[in-house]
Amino acid sequence: MGEIRFMKGNEALAEAAIRAGMQGYFGYPITPQSEVIEYLAAEEPNHDYTLIQAESEVASINMVYGGAAAGARVMTTTSSPGYSLMQEGVSYIACAELPCVVANVARGGPGLGTIQAGQGDYFQAVKGGGHGDYRQIVLAPNSVQEMVDLTILAFDLADKYRTPVLILSDGAIGQMMEKVELPEPIPYKPDKPWATTGKTHDRERNIITSLYIQSDDMEKKNIHLQRKFKKIEENEVRYEEYMIEDAELIITAYGVTSRTSKKIVDLARESGIKMGLHRPITLWPFPADRISELANKNKVKAFFSIEMSAGQMVEDVKLSVNGVKPTFFYGRTGGIIPTPEEVIDFIQKKAGEL
Template identity: 75%
Template sequence: MGEITFMKGNEALAEAAIRSGLQGYFGYPITPQSEVIEYLAQQKPKHNYVLIQAESELAAVNMLYGAAGAGGRVMTTTSSPGFSLMQEGISYIACTELPCVLVNVVRGGPGLGTIQPSQGDYFQATRGGGHGDYYTPVLGPNSVQEMVDHVYLAFELADKYLTPVVILSDGAIGQMMEKVILPEPIQYKPNKPWATTGKTVDRERKILTSLFIQSEVMEKRNLKLQEKYKKIKENEVRFEEYQIDDAEIIVVAYGLCSRISKKVVEFGREAGIKMGLFRPITLWPFPLKQLEEIASKDRVKFFISIEMNAGQMVEDVKLAVLGKKPVYFYGRLGGIVPTPEETFNAIKEKLN
């Protein structure tokens, strides 16, 4: 049993990074995630990690690339506009097959947008985001506790599959405080024989690159990546179900919206409406099979995706449900968080 404390999501995430053996952090402050770099800077004298406030997100992601190549357990955090700036680097890191963790504490967009919470970056995060055929595992924490647990998980997945892993949080989860149990620190012992740590006379050169100028070689790398993505899809789907067993209406939501939706399900049950919540924890790979199975049940009337965007995850829900049942959407935009009451009313409207 770890230490029980009361922390902000962003600070808890930073503490979790330290405890999971962080060796390098490169970032650029942006609301609503600046507490991460602040916390890491405060704690730095007690620990042995490298911490650099880069001159921009572009620089930060390329520092991350370099440090991951040198074999470090490394991370960056940012919020939406900064995450866009990092896309080129993420594509390079994915192609080079290097493990690292990127956290996007999403705020309302597009453009410079607002600093309030949003889920507007779902498409960008779950479809690779940068150029070329790649994906990154994407985790969607819905509590301060998961801001901690997902850091551990993200580093594990990154090392296991040699891939950048994205934690897709949002401004509210980053800013709110909850009770959190901090796990014991890990003594991180990397096993990365591929790392470029400086060539000695007695061994071959190691080359890490995303440049494969011959198409045949590039295709080979692509096929290798696709093979890896297939394995991730088979093994790493995570989700949570709440009151699904007899549910006729399936609410699908992730992150903060899943918390709101849980309350909506409680409202529904009090009113005698059989509602249940399906929460994808991995947004990529998306729990397609699990949702399809639920869609095949006769009792299920419809699905409704609740999001803080104009309807992004709802497309994945439709891909899973494959037309077997109607799939609806309710969401708020631009940094507005839907209230449990308005969400419940939106669902009731679909019943009529």
């Protein structure tokens, strides 16, 4: 059994990055994720990584680009407005096919918004965010423990596919404290023959670029990228389900709302309603096949997407359900977490109309 600690989600993410062998961190403080850089700055003297507080999020992501090109295990973390500033860099990194981890401990938007937790960045996270035809793996932790587990996974997936991996968390998971089990530090041996570590006489130059000025080359690159994304879709879908076996009404939720949704399921079961929860852990690749499978079960009557947004993940749920069953949405914005009571009221009302 690993070391047990009582930690904030943000601190846990930072500690996990250290244990995953992170070599470079570049970030700019923003609530509600500032504990990450605070923790990493305090721990820096005890470890080998480089930490730079950049002058902006634009600088952070470009430092990540540089560090990743040089073959280092690198990360940046931010919150919603900061993540918007990074989009150009993420698109470049995706095209240049470099591994890196970015965490967005999301707050309520749009604009400068509120510092309270939000899930309004779903579209930005899973549908692109930056320009061009790229995808990124998006992991959505719903506990302090998963801030650890998914951070370690994020570094491994980034290396495996040479692609940016986004951890889409939220202010509530970042700020809350829970018991967490930390793994032993993982010995990290980079195997990156493509990295720009200095040309030797026995090989050609390694070139990292996102510029393909000839149309043919650019299309070739796109075909290659799409093939890679397809492989990710085939191999990396992750989800968790709760009380799903005999469920007639299915909630879909991720992040902190999946925690309140678990309670909703418990409360519903107590009053004899057969409810279950499907929680995507990877928001991209989205568990579309599994949701489609659930939708085609006879006993399943309807889906309810519960979010802290004006309705974003619900679009992917609807695409997966494909009209086979009704799909409803309930959300709050402004950093307000839907309470179990209001959600149950909503579901009962809608279920009554079926």
